[in-house]
Amino acid sequence: MAAPPPSSPSPPPAAAAAAATQQTQPQPQTPFYELVKGNSGLEKVLLRGTRGFSAEVYLYGAQVTSWKNDHAEELLFVSSKAIFKPPKAIRGGIPICFPQFGTHGNLEQHGFARNRLWTIDDNPPPLPVNPAIKSFVDLILRPSDEDLKIWPHSFEFRLRVALGPNGDLSLTSRIRNTNTDGRSFSYTFAYHTYFSVSDISEVRVEGLETMDYLDNLKGKERFTEQGDAIVFESEIDKVYLAAPSKIAIIDHEKKRTFVLTKEGLPDAVVWNPWDKKAKAMQDFGDGEYKHMLCVEPAAVEKPITLKPGEEWKGRLALSAVPSSYCSGQLDPLKEHLNALNI
Ligand SMILES: O=P(O)(O)OC[C@H]1O[C@@H](O)[C@H](O)[C@@H](O)[C@@H]1O
DSSP states (O other): OOOEEEOOOOHHHHHHHHHHHHHHOOOOOOOOOEEEEEEGGGGEEEEEEGGGGGEEETBBBTTEEEOOOTTBBBOOOTTTOOSTTTSSSSSSSSSSSSSOTTTTSSSSBSSSGGSBBBBSSSSOOOOOOOOOEEEEEEEEOOOOOHHHHHOOOOEEOOOOOOEEOOOOOEEEEEEEEOOOOOOEEEEEEEOOOOEEOGGGGGGGEETTTTTTEEEEGGEEEEEEEOOOOOESSEEEEEESSSOEEEEEEEEEETTTTEEEEEEEEOOEEEEEHHHHHHHTTTTTTTTTTEEEEEEEEEEEEEEEEOOOOOOEEEEEEEEEEGGGTTTTTTHHHHHHHHHOOO
């Protein structure tokens, strides 16, 4: 598909046809995106916003692998050693962990959604959206016969990735139980977000202080965090329980704060492999742990249960703002976020 100029993106043919018939109808919005070939010939969707904001989503894993600001700076971390070859999950960006987070169950680590090929859903059920959002894509995953052998439940997983007018990125997951045999199912979930940071030793996370957490490095034992913002000087792998809906990741060196807003996802995982584990990972550079931090909105401690016909929604919104807006003060930040309408 020809690349349209950034300021006037063209809808794909199906969306263009749909737009022609929708001129008199208020819903749904026409998604604006481009489908191009990415690494190893895997297809990816490009989202372009105003002022040069952009994002990329691979159909493989429905994985966001790029989110750039208006200075074309990459805000997410993707390893230089990432392997873009199924069944390996792509190391970086925003992998989706479903129907299992980590080792909390019998499936492969983090479930299978991150290493399946998703498809574009040109006709998703309506989803209320900010009308200012012009660039988004809907993807869908349904289980294959092979998937049903390892997790015997029928589901529809719809993911909308949207780039807002101020460059904010949102991911909305809708998971529906489509079992026809009357059975409920339960799952755990995470948006395994890898943030790009200048230097991990200069980063602070606010919003998780005093929270209870399960420590994956200590057999998932439960502890309570101290009263100070989280800083990093060694490996960390914690699941913070019932974490607040807003978490700030403050990068002093870059003078940038990421604000993560979550809905429907009570927990938040914080992970950095540090030097030894980094060396042991085939798809991760030895020193790359210094330049990344995973903060992952999740539902881990209490699995989500859906009866047949029921749908769950889990949303993540990310924005990157100058640190002066929010360092040490999450409340004024709220006003800023409201202004951004996310
Ligand atoms: O190597 P993977 O499967 O992508 O997982 C990376 C990490 O993901 C984190 O979310 C987990 O808490 C860690 O325990 C895990 O090591």
